[in-house]
Amino acid sequence: MDKALPDGEHRRLPDLGIAIKSIVGFWVLYFALTTVRSVVVQYPDFWEMMARRSCVSLAGIFITFLLYLALRPIAAKSLNVKAAVAAVLCLPAAIAYASVNYYAFYVYAPLNAVKQEQERNSMGWSPLEMAARSILDSSFAWFFLFAAWAAFYVAMSYARQLRVADRHAAMLAREAQEAQLRALRYQINPHFLFNTLNSLSSLILSKRTDTAEQMLMNLSTFFRATLSADPTADVSLDEEIKLQRLYLDIEQIRFPERLTVEVDVPEALQSARVPVLILQPVVENAVKYGVARSRKHVTVRISAHEEAGRLHIKVKDDGEVPAEEGGEGGTGVGLRNVCDRLTARFGSRAGCLSGPDPDGGYTVHLYMPVVRNG
Structure with a gap:
């Protein structure tokens, strides 16, 4: 001993x-x-x-x-x-x-x-x-x-x-x-980087240099923020939303006519602590399956509310239902990543639910204890 x-x-x-x-x-x-x-x-x-x-x-x-x-x-x-x-x-x-x-x-x-x-x-x-x-x-x-x-x-x-x-x-x-x-934190979908670089190449070839420069600056800021973050740390929900807005700003350049972003987080919950980048795989899936595969306009909505001492965060898109995440043949790697991180951080007090939304599209629902000033 x-x-x-x-x-x-x-x-x-x-x-x-x-x-x-x-x-x-x-x-x-x-x-x-x-x-x-x-x-x-x-x-x-x-x-x-x-x-x-x-x-x-x-x-x-x-x-x-x-x-x-x-x-x-x-x-x-x-x-x-x-x-x-x-x-x-x-x-x-x-x-x-x-x-x-x-x-x-x-x-x-x-x-x-x-x-x-x-x-x-x-x-x-x-x-x-x-x-x-x-x-x-x-x-x-x-x-x-x-x-x-x-x-x-x-x-x-x-x-x-x-x-x-x-x-x-x-x-x-x-x-x-x-x-x-x-x-779990570093299991980031490489398709995002590949798709962004391809979009940058297309913008440069079409001589849309201002848009390409903006996209490149957003990409640089996003990776600087994500790669420097401590994967075991918690951040405020407000900071987490800002990181997701950086990602979605890049995707809005890729899909200028197809993607709209809405955020509905009460001010009282903006200081609540959440695992850093816990929303990243969920938001990526919303874009990958709800926006990229849709021919219509899609809104990605991030909302949060508190109930019985728990923080509930929902990411909803009104695009096509993702077979890979909701169907029988799907793997759901990104969502399992998020669920595993929540379980490792909070145990049985946290978890995630997902599935087709009754109003159309797909919704991922995360819940965890409300932690402030942690």
Whole structure:
């Protein structure tokens, strides 16, 4: 788990802070409780005992830190493995601490109270036997203290690893979504560019240079705006409409007698945020199927309204019904592109509907949550 940690988490001792705080906390608590107990029972030689208890507690901190270092190689193992290894390692740690504790209180300049206790419990044993018995007896008590710290540390360390893993998974999910949005965003219909260049060639050959220059300037402005836009960003609906007007201005030069554009967006919705160029494939299809294939005048109408906290955008043309988008043999790549982008951005809260309009022509209806100042 430590091998793929984001944002500087990949360190040799990533949970060192948890270990140090828990170790110091455990031993400070032990020191405080034993000191209070000494005061309550009025244990003799209080200050000398407290000095030695301080030294023994420092030794306990050191031994517990060694236990932490011994647990680090299995940091990536399962929780059950960590618990089992910690239980085994706590026994030598407890014996080591019991030995230090015995030396501090019973070997190094024993106090009078300690000497009296030794005499009561000697039972005729040799000093070595007494030391071994005392160390083993106290080791079992100290084992539970080390086991308690180890359980706390393993639990906190595992919780930290889960949080890091969750952040990593969330980061990967965001990156995957952004990659998907970029892939969908750049699926721009190349026919638009080819048709525009062909129209430019025809205008130049017919010496309509002013019209050709205007078309070329619109094309340059449109591609500068679209290619520089962040495919994962949101823009205001007003900005999105302006981008579509740039595209439609180019197409109006191609179809001067056949294409009319109408926009009906309330002022209150102009600041609503939408995925950049979300309307582009829809408007392209309206021109490709509704205008280019029609022999009559066609109006492309973009409208928007708000209902129940959702933004509804409709792109309608009154041209021929596009078989490729609405018929059985159609692929609907452009519309699927838009639907996929909406789903990637808003999930089940957004979607799209399309089909022949009862009043004639074809309508694409997009809906998404109303987002402002995003």
